[in-house]
Amino acid sequence: MKRFPAKPRRRRALIALVALCLCSGMAATFAQGERTQEGNLIASLDGGLSPLLLPRHRLAPVALHLEGGLQTDDGSTLPRVTGMELGLPGQGVLTTRGLPVCSPTTLRNATPEAANKVCGPALIGRGRLTAEVLITNQPPFTIHARLLAFNGRIDGRRAVILHAFAASPPTVVVLPFVLHLRKGRYGTVLIADLPPSLGPWPHFTHFDMTLSRHYVYRGQKLSYLSASCPLPHIITAGVFSFARATYVLEDGGRISTDIPRGCRAR
Amino acid sequence: MGAAKGSDRRPLAAVVVLIAGMLCAAVASAAEAPARDEYVAQLERVCKPDAEATQRAMKGARADLQAERLGRVAGKFSQAAAIFGSTIGKIAKVPRPSGDLAKLSRWFGYLQRQESYLRQIAAELRTDHAIKAQKLTVRFIHNGNLANNVVLAFGFDYCSFRFSRFG
DSSP, rough: TTTHHHHHHHHHHHHHHHHHHHHHHHHHHHHEEEEETTTOOOOOOOOEESSEOOOSEEEEEEEEEEEEEEEEEOOOOOOOOEEEEEOOOOSSOOOOTTTTOOOOOHHTTHHHHHOOOHHGEEEEEEEEEEEEEOOOOOEEEEEEEEEEEEEEETEEEEEEEEEEETTTEEEEEEEEEEEEEEESSSSSEEEEOOOOOOOOTSSEEEEEEOOOEEEETTTTTSSSSOOOOOOOOOOOOOEEEEEEEEOOOOOOOTEEEEEEEEEOOO | HHHHHHHHHHHHHHHHHHHHOOOOOOEEEEHHSSSSHHHHHHHHHHHHHHHHHHHTTTHHHHHHHTTTTTHHHHHHHHHHHHHHHHHHHHHTSOOOOOOHHHHHHHHHHHHHHHHHHHEEEHHHHHTTTTHHHHHHHHHHHHHHHHHHHHHHGOSTTSSOGGGGOOO
């Protein structure tokens, strides 16, 4: 007699468990983002804008999150990356008017605390970086670094200066991504050259980065990044080409992944 | 006795002939089934012109949508669906690598669903059901990503789903 009410409860619990498994499976799928494979090398990219709900006809402050990386499908050593390009849609607006600038030389050998002390007013984002370190006659090992992103200028061009700091072993790398404006789908491109002098870092496996900065300049509230969701009134949400990550490899090869993402119009 | 021996040998000979036949068939089918690299190259040759044609067909779709010219956008999606359908027809005929049959069968399943989504989006737009078309577009992109994941190791370029080709 008592067993009858227990059955639907058990079934509900089972359904909930299956739903939970499905949801976590889907979350795992999305967490990796989109992937591309060339030979045994897999490049991945994920990210999005926050908030998703944006005005149709005017710009609003946004935060941009990007994460991605490289891996091999057979666990072999990652190739060295000699350059990286991050393409973002030209419709987004990047404002640096009145934002302090940080010079890469001031960040050399600085801990994150020291970097913040010197360049704090130019801070535009934070993140993490994981790299595979290869030293001759030693097995490869992984290091984890904190990333700080600062507004900068390189040869008169706007740039994002990345400061990577790993505590063990203590390592500091300063990497400028120079901003180029181009025609086409990804009109805003951040380009970094990764010279051999960077040492083991170019074998990086994963990065995640959030760019966002609100500031006041001459009494005006400004945002480092702004975007709108320019959709006609007949639809409430749209999908657009959001970002493309291209890795230039030491053998001259390139691997890139691009991702579409959505916005909702208000 | 001698006759009996001869009749004993006949089934043995038949088995040998059968095994030889099976071996020949296996060798022949192995010769027909291409290696994965060869298969990818063959498919890419088919997909490249069609992917470029899709890009041309979808050109201006975003601007049309912005200007609420849904009929024109529907026409572009119909054209893209027709190109996609014809591509699937052509690549389905290419002999598949024997080790990848299950994987490719799943991939073709996703591709057929992609074509169906394109046709449904066109139909919804033609009847001014923009919100339904919007929902189908999200499913179309998700399905395209699932398709890509199945054949990730193949390293397809033009045969893989790229949202950027659709305007």
